[in-house]
Amino acid sequence: MRKTKKRVWIGTGNDFITLPLILITILVFVPMIMALITAFQSGPPLNMKFNGFGNFARMLTDSTFKKAFGNTFLYLIVQVPIMLFLALVFSSMLNDTKLKFRGFFRTALFLPCITSLVSYSLIMKTLFADAGLINQILGTQIHWLTDPVFAKILIIIAITWRWTGYNMIFYIAGMQNISPDIYEAADIDGATKTQQLFKITIPNLKPIILFTTITSTIGTLQLFDEVKNITNGGPANSTITLSHYIYNLSFNFGKPNFGYAAAVSFVIVICIVVLSLIQNKVVGNE
Amino acid sequence: MNKLSNAIKYVVLSIAAFVSIFPFLWMIMGTTNETRDIVSGKIKIGGKFLINMKTLFENDLDFPKALVNSAVIAVLTTVFALLLSSMAGYGFEIFKSKGRERIFNVMLLSMMVPFAAMMIPLYRMFTKLNQIQIGSVKLSTYFGINSLFVVIVPSVATAFLIFLFRQNIKAFPKDLVEAARIDGLGEWEIFARIYMPTAKNTYAAAAIITFMSSWNNYLWPLVALQSPEKRTVPLILSAMGASYTPDYGMMMCGIVIATLPIALIFFILQKQFVAGMMGSVKG
Numbered sequence: 001m002r003k004t005k006k007r008v009w010i011g012t013g014n015d016f017i018t019l020p021l022i023l024i025t026i027l028v029f030v031p032m033i034m035a036l037i038t039a040f041q042s043g044p045p046l047n048m049k050f051n052g053f054g055n056f057a058r059m060l061t062d063s064t065f066k067k068a069f070g071n072t073f074l075y076l077i078v079q080v081p082i083m084l085f086l087a088l089v090f091s092s093m094l095n096d097t098k099l100k101f102r103g104f105f106r107t108a109l110f111l112p113c114i115t116s117l118v119s120y121s122l123i124m125k126t127l128f129a130d131a132g133l134i135n136q137i138l139g140t141q142i143h144w145l146t147d148p149v150f151a152k153i154l155i156i157i158a159i160t161w162r163w164t165g166y167n168m169i170f171y172i173a174g175m176q177n178i179s180p181d182i183y184e185a186a187d188i189d190g191a192t193k194t195q196q197l198f199k200i201t202i203p204n205l206k207p208i209i210l211f212t213t214i215t216s217t218i219g220t221l222q223l224f225d226e227v228k229n230i231t232n233g234g235p236a237n238s239t240i241t242l243s244h245y246i247y248n249l250s251f252n253f254g255k256p257n258f259g260y261a262a263a264v265s266f267v268i269v270i271c272i273v274v275l276s277l278i279q280n281k282v283v284g285n286e
Numbered sequence: 287m288n289k290l291s292n293a294i295k296y297v298v299l300s301i302a303a304f305v306s307i308f309p310f311l312w313m314i315m316g317t318t319n320e321t322r323d324i325v326s327g328k329i330k331i332g333g334k335f336l337i338n339m340k341t342l343f344e345n346d347l348d349f350p351k352a353l354v355n356s357a358v359i360a361v362l363t364t365v366f367a368l369l370l371s372s373m374a375g376y377g378f379e380i381f382k383s384k385g386r387e388r389i390f391n392v393m394l395l396s397m398m399v400p401f402a403a404m405m406i407p408l409y410r411m412f413t414k415l416n417q418i419q420i421g422s423v424k425l426s427t428y429f430g431i432n433s434l435f436v437v438i439v440p441s442v443a444t445a446f447l448i449f450l451f452r453q454n455i456k457a458f459p460k461d462l463v464e465a466a467r468i469d470g471l472g473e474w475e476i477f478a479r480i481y482m483p484t485a486k487n488t489y490a491a492a493a494i495i496t497f498m499s500s501w502n503n504y505l506w507p508l509v510a511l512q513s514p515e516k517r518t519v520p521l522i523l524s525a526m527g528a529s530y531t532p533d534y535g536m537m538m539c540g541i542v543i544a545t546l547p548i549a550l551i552f553f554i555l556q557k558q559f560v561a562g563m564m565g566s567v568k569g
Contacts, residue, residue: 013380016378017377019370019443021443027408027443028404032407035404093295093299116504117502118502121527125527126538129324132326169563243400247509268403269399
């Protein structure tokens, strides 16, 4: 009797999960498989034909793809470390209970996270205009929006402004788990604050630093809103990202090229899968 | 030495706080100025606020309509996403079985799929719906490209939220479920009357992330909503910024209005807001 009853409620578990699972299957897994198939096809959207590895071969000679790939990785390699380092510095400064205005500083630094990506991009665009405020403060005449090098720097500055506080709160949460006794002992031994940051804080935060590195990397690989709204990929594609290129290939030019766009999107998929595997492996070992 | 390092700390934090806050002051100031003053970096409170607001609301871009569209999309997405993900999170944790555990792990893989890769197939799928007609009713009106449905449905079931709910249900006392079963309550009643009221904080955090990401969503609406009267707030703002003769005073008004709901949620529910943003590392 008891056993049958148990079987009854174990079975009802499916009632709770079926509908969400059907939706995830139709809206994530099926599109994923369709994208994989499309990546091996070419031609106009209504008459697509298989062309083997043609799309992937095309990437090797496509200069815009190379630019998009290079830019995406440039943002990654330059921006993610700067942002995470700043987040670490700020959070270790805020981890001091004797600090005055601690709540204010924490809220202020987190505040950029409440803006939408489109909104803050447009704000940045006005601040960095040719005759705009930033050039006036610096006393320069930099063409932030139209110079190939400075436009990239602007994108990096913008993303750093938006996301440093976000990463900082993860570090603050992690630091609260480090016993204050360790720092006291280090103080008594005469270790400087900088030494404490590198010898105590960073080693203890390793899993969280790794987590933020991976999430920021995945975010950067999909960068779109900022580039689209600040520079629209320009000048001459010098700030374009992979996601932006996929968008342009599929929806922005006269003739959509879904096959090639899907192939490019798989470059992002492969990068993310590899990174997530690394994350699982490292976190799993901790 | 200690005093000096303390002073450096305050200086660094003050600069960082100023840099973080300044763009907010800039956008608020911008609502009172005209384009010329904004692009020439003038720091001043101008007298153009009412004119800018008037232009924003009477412009052909139809900002009021976009506000309604964004609100409808964000509210419906949040309601359905909370319901479906809490159901699934509860189902996976309370009714543990080997098979479901395997399904859960496969489901988590969907978090790795970048939106850029799903965008094209989703677009083509929904375009197919546009061609279906039942009697005199065209499906496209309600479910196809250019319908609000098309923006809502991909965000209502996400592995991330299911994971978030499941993590939080781990701390829920399972004895309560047993006791309720002995009292003869059905499984759905237990979910709705015993579990749901205890999970207010989780619901709040999940609601905040879902509402915020839906309210701010840009890429998929950009692809899926092409007719002007269906556009959402981020699409209108983006169009304002990309125009050949932008009216930045008007745009700043739009940005302030777009930021306001999220800012209010943040200041009223700061704890849940931060908890929501950090959701994935809890537990």
